[in-house]
Amino acid sequence: MLSARNITVRYGANTVLSDADFDLKRGEIVGLTGESGSGKTTLARVLTGLTTPQNGTVTIAGQHLKSAPRGHTALIFQSPRNATNPRHTLARVISEPARLRGTSSPDDTTRLAEAVGLTQDLLERRPHEVSDGQLQRACVARAFAQQPQFVVCDEATAMLDAATTAAIVRALVHHGTTHNVGVLLISHDNALLRACTSRIETLAVVD
Numbered sequence: 001m002l003s004a005r006n007i008t009v010r011y012g013a014n015t016v017l018s019d020a021d022f023d024l025k026r027g028e029i030v031g032l033t034g035e036s037g038s039g040k041t042t043l044a045r046v047l048t049g050l051t052t053p054q055n056g057t058v059t060i061a062g063q064h065l066k067s068a069p070r071g072h073t074a075l076i077f078q079s080p081r082n083a084t085n086p087r088h089t090l091a092r093v094i095s096e097p098a099r100l101r102g103t104s105s106p107d108d109t110t111r112l113a114e115a116v117g118l119t120q121d122l123l124e125r126r127p128h129e130v131s132d133g134q135l136q137r138a139c140v141a142r143a144f145a146q147q148p149q150f151v152v153c154d155e156a157t158a159m160l161d162a163a164t165t166a167a168i169v170r171a172l173v174h175h176g177t178t179h180n181v182g183v184l185l186i187s188h189d190n191a192l193l194r195a196c197t198s199r200i201e202t203l204a205v206v207d
């Protein structure tokens, strides 16, 4: 279980999260929505350890996030162009977590690419040679390669068309349910969240 308790985040005088709680179980697909500025991205960053809250704790299986092994949570951003090295091929993008572990293999890279609907011919291309949707698929495959217990998707399909969105969400849901990975989908698209999540949490702007 990924648990956030009593999370408070302030940017200067602006309190964005106030005493917020959030839970995500392994294998569970959960939606997070809320109006712009309500703190969804801030919560995603807190859950993945990128932002340290002024107050509150995040634990994974009861262990404080700071002392849990790195890589337990993967974060997928809205813009894949800001999240990939422009000099790397898609094969390199996808295999990077395994390379860092010293376990990368071309077969694994192909299998991960297939899981997100990327064909072999795309894997030797660099980010500027593929579409946003293809690059985002590579980022999703890279998140799977990290072998995380939890994946947090921060509006990961917001800039993509309906067909690509559906394919990426299908891949995320399939991965979550077959590998016992908790998936948090942050989105303004309530119809999408209703269709593929078991629970939808809503953040409100702090008064």
Ligand SMILES: Nc1ncnc2c1ncn2[C@@H]1O[C@H](COP(=O)(O)OP(=O)(O)OP(=O)(O)O)[C@@H](O)[C@H]1O
Pocket (backbone or CB within 6 Å): 011, 016, 034, 035, 036, 037, 038, 039, 040, 041, 042, 043
């Ligand atoms: N690094 C930062 N420094 C100062 N203020 C910030 C910072 N990051 C976010 N904020 C502010 O915190 C509030 C919440 O931002 P956040 O991005 O978490 O909201 P959100 O719900 O994800 O919004 P959106 O739906 O528009 O993406 C906003 O008012 C934003 O301007």
